[in-house]
Amino acid sequence: MPEGTILLIDDEVGLRRVVARVLEFEGYTVLQEGTAQRGLDTLRQHAAEVLLILCDVKLPDAHGVALLPRLRALAPLAEVILLTAYGTIADGVRAMKEGAFDYLTKGDSDDQLLVLVERAMDKARLQHRVAELEKQVGAQHSFASMIGTSAALQQAKSLAERVAPTEATVLLEGPTGSGKELFAQAIHQASPRRSKPFVAVNCSAFPKDLLESELFGYRKGAFTGATTDKKGLFEEASGGTLFLDEIGELDIGLQAKLLRVLEAQEFHKLGDPKPTRANVRLVAATNRNLRQEADLGHFRADLYYRLSVFVVPVPPLNARREDIVPLAEYF
Template sequence: MPDSTLLLIEDETHLRRLLARVLELEGYTVLQAENAYRGLETLRQHAHEVLVILSDVKLPDGNGLELLPRYKAAAPLAEVILFTAHATVADGVQAMKQGAFDYLTKGGSDDQLLVTIERASEKARLQQRVLALEKQMGQHYSFGVMLGSAPAFVAAKVLAERVAPADTTVLLEGPTGAGKELFAQAIHQASLRAGKPFVAVNCSAFPKDLLESALFGHRQGSFTGAMSDQKGFLEEAKGGTLFLDEIGELDLGAQAKLLRVLETRQYFRVGDTKPRLADVRVVAATNRHLRQEATAGHFREDLYFRLAVVTVAVPALSARREDIDQLARHFTQELATKLRKRVRGLTPEALRRLRHYPWPGNVRELKNVLERAVLLCGDEIGPECLPPEFEPAPENDPDEARLDDGRRLYSVEKRHIQLVLREVGGNKTEAARQLGIGLTTLYRKLQEYGLA
């Protein structure tokens, strides 16, 4: 049975009371008004409650068609149904164009009216749920929920917050797993584009021959396998923010086309000759020293300067050790709720070991380590819940040290992968070649070790 509030605006007293009685028997709460003035006053007082407005077109002090914009302004999430004794096609078309949910004729069947009202109330409820989810999403990714008091982190956060409202490009620099996408989300939520899409693209996740099509879209038949027209990420992010992670992985051809987007706000789908408008804000991220890459000729210098209008340095976790305790406690409680585990917290010794670990995988690795601990441990996370590499290194017994090193294959392989990645500037294709493994295997290991 419906549980919705409806505003009924009708000047004929008998008809208004009859309709109100029918609707109340169906489970609606009905507010009544005998004219446009009283209807608007009632709507302003109950704007957050009313889901559907059922209004006569011909009222003593106004016309329902002319009042429609005022109804929508007073209660933007409510749906408006207009009804009249003298319906015309032209009025019906005009009503729908102005945002009415439906346009009905008086004297029709009650069943049709009830079905229309129920559909309208369902749509209004859905709009309210979407708005609530968007608000929740905005709070989840806002600057206010970003934890940390280390000077380097606070400086990055303050700078990002200052530039967020301006519709300019931002370059986020920092190691993998430091939280660059979280910064990008917060910038989007604090911008004028917050109500529009946030589209994140990992440039290293696409083969170079497919990345251009993924970004810009393509026309049917533009290449083998292009069976139909396809939107690109630029089009998906229309009106919002396009986050290009690992921007350094773009090849020079795609870099030239992205530069054109930033300079002219136009682009072409692959195989198309018609320019399209790129209504997006670009936020890019890299774990490389992009300025050095540009100087060395591995990245377009002109594109670098277009991207780095504002550069935000997101610090590694090792540069903000004073934040580890706070982050660890936060992640532990968040993960315990998510995994439905009762965990009181972490012991002092567990926190001490977390503080002294080098954290090559940064915040992402910390969260992965704690997820494992929450899953495997009881009501408190102690040092025994942490992976082997968190054990203190043996100091006195060389034989024991050698034995422990032999057992830490996980740690040895993880650190070797990190070393190779640093030597090749984060280029995963080159790292996989030097390691003698496939690129897919490297990505699997990066994910397994919390480095992805």
């Protein structure tokens, strides 16, 4: 039997009760309100449990289509179906643009209503499950999930937690195996970009030419074998975080291209004369002393200064001896 909570907002008391009775007979829990304001108040109290909102278009204190953004803001994972006795194509189009699941004319058969409700409820349930899974994945990559209580680890976490909510570029310094990618993931999860992609690439794992196409993508025909357009990792990470591991291994020519991205927030795909906008937060990591590499001319000094806006030294395990036992017990 179907289950879940539905908020029904309609000022026609008789019709509202009939619709509620039909839905309750199917196994749904139905909250009823007769005005937009009371509907918003009830939704505010029950936002976590409401999966579907059935809302009349012509309410005494609001138009249902205009109310849509406020309903979506209070319960972004819920679906909305608008009900009207005066259905028009224009209102239907506008409702769908504002994010309504569908638009139903009053007087349609109960069967049609129930089919539409079940489809909307299925979608809302799926959205809740996805959100819960994302929450669980986020918890696995949070600062709180890091194992250890050593002073060195706590100091590194404190620095990373400070910079995480900002848009600043971060450079993680530490030897191989110290957990730099864990820090990068935790920074992403604690940032406003957490709902967008986290994309990681090891710069030492690709030859120069291949890494350039991986990072920036290419247009069809850019080189032999480029039979289709390909998105680069900067596009794949759009809106989120791009983690460049072992950035000290980056070829000097690619360093210039990366500097361009950091300075202008745009890049050129291979074979494309037009620039592509880049909307990513960059976190880089290295096991080298990049300042020393820059002083020796092995790494671009201007790129180093762009990358080292905020440096987080990630301690090696030999500086966290008190964390060895908890780590061994965990693994």
